[in-house]
Ligand SMILES: O=C([O-])[C@@H](O)[C@@H](O)[C@H](O)[C@@H](O)C(=O)[O-]
């Protein structure tokens with residue numbers, strides 16, 4: 001007789017979905033973003049879902065993982081992670097890079113476990129400390145549309161352009177109107193710092209008392225970061241990745257009046273010790289997609305608690321399986337100090353999960369209570385988005401290359417200011 005908890009196969013499906021022209025320190029988002037959807041099928045037919053960022057390298061690694069996990073027990077998540085890690089080690093030396101693969105598979109295992117037990121994933125993480133999870137509105141400078149290109153017509157959206165403080169305030173109002181967000185993060189590193197300072201000050205005036213953050217993704221030197229930090233004294237809850245590296249952040253942190261946060265210079269376990277020793281950061285934006293999965297994220301939260309680091313959560317362009325996973329783990333972390341980031345409002349029109357479970361009310365998502373992640377795969381949407389992936393020919397994210405199609409002299413320079 002076959003063992004119902006044994007993994008029969010891991011189905012790995014790359015997809016593409018629509019993304020607006022969001023600007024950042026690397027360029028601009030392309031019309032299509034990439035993700036990879038996992039279906040972990042057990043011998044008894046139970047299916048666990050996972051979602052990973054896309055790209056050729058990540059796809060190949062997940063395909064390699066699929067070969068290793070077949071036949072393993074779905075409750076042996078430590079062994080499953082170790083087997084994948086060992087298989088990737090010879091070709092992927094970075095533990096951070098291997099973490100992207102093990103994390104996505106761990107989420108699929110937990111979803112399957114929850115379905116077998118009839119319990120939500122948050123129960124497998126120790127239970128919830130909150131029924132719903134607060135998220136921040138993720139504001140981006142953006143063009144009104146993807147310009148016409150290579151015979152393709154321009155592609156607009158219902159957000160409009162945001163290229164100055166008034167545009168950012170308008171976008172924030174729309175975010176609040178549509179989703180009820182009560183805190184705001186601005187993706188910076190796009191315009192000269194004084195313009196971004198003005199945008200944050202305009203938000204502070206329009207939304208008094210509501211928490212604000214700014215993240216230029218290391219677009220500034222240490223000196224510029226210090227200047228911006230002084231200018232925004234009393235206005236930001238934290239300043240995220242103003243400059244590059246643990247040493248650079250430590251130099252800024254010495255006299256910044258607000259906490260510094262990161263999802264760039266502390267992205268693996270070995271970065272924690274030097275960052276803490278140098279007091280380089282005061283807020284860690286965790287991300288289960290690369291910290292080893294949901295259980296490791298829970299452990300990371302305990303490390304942060306021990307060393308007095310506040311905890312927030314990072315996001316990238318993502319769909320509903322990731323949002324469900326983020327919500328479950330955030331609900332199980334007592335010391336979540338800030339609302340989580342999410343790109344979901346920019347991408348939810350193309351989701352691969354059936355509607356009805358993941359909704360933003362007053363800026364919060366209720367923790368799904370159904371078995372596993374509590375979301376159901378929309379097979380028709382998955383097929384359609386996989387076809388879009390195949391037909392589009394887009395195989396990796398290239399914000400800089402896409403920007404150059406419109407501004408041939410655009411240079412990727414970090415720091416830029
Ligand atoms: O979507 C973007 O352009 C963001 O800049 C994303 O790539 C970052 O990973 C992220 O949101 C961040 O907080 O750094």
Ligand SMILES: [Mg+2]
Pocket residue numbers: 215217240241262263264314
């Ligand atoms: Mg960031």
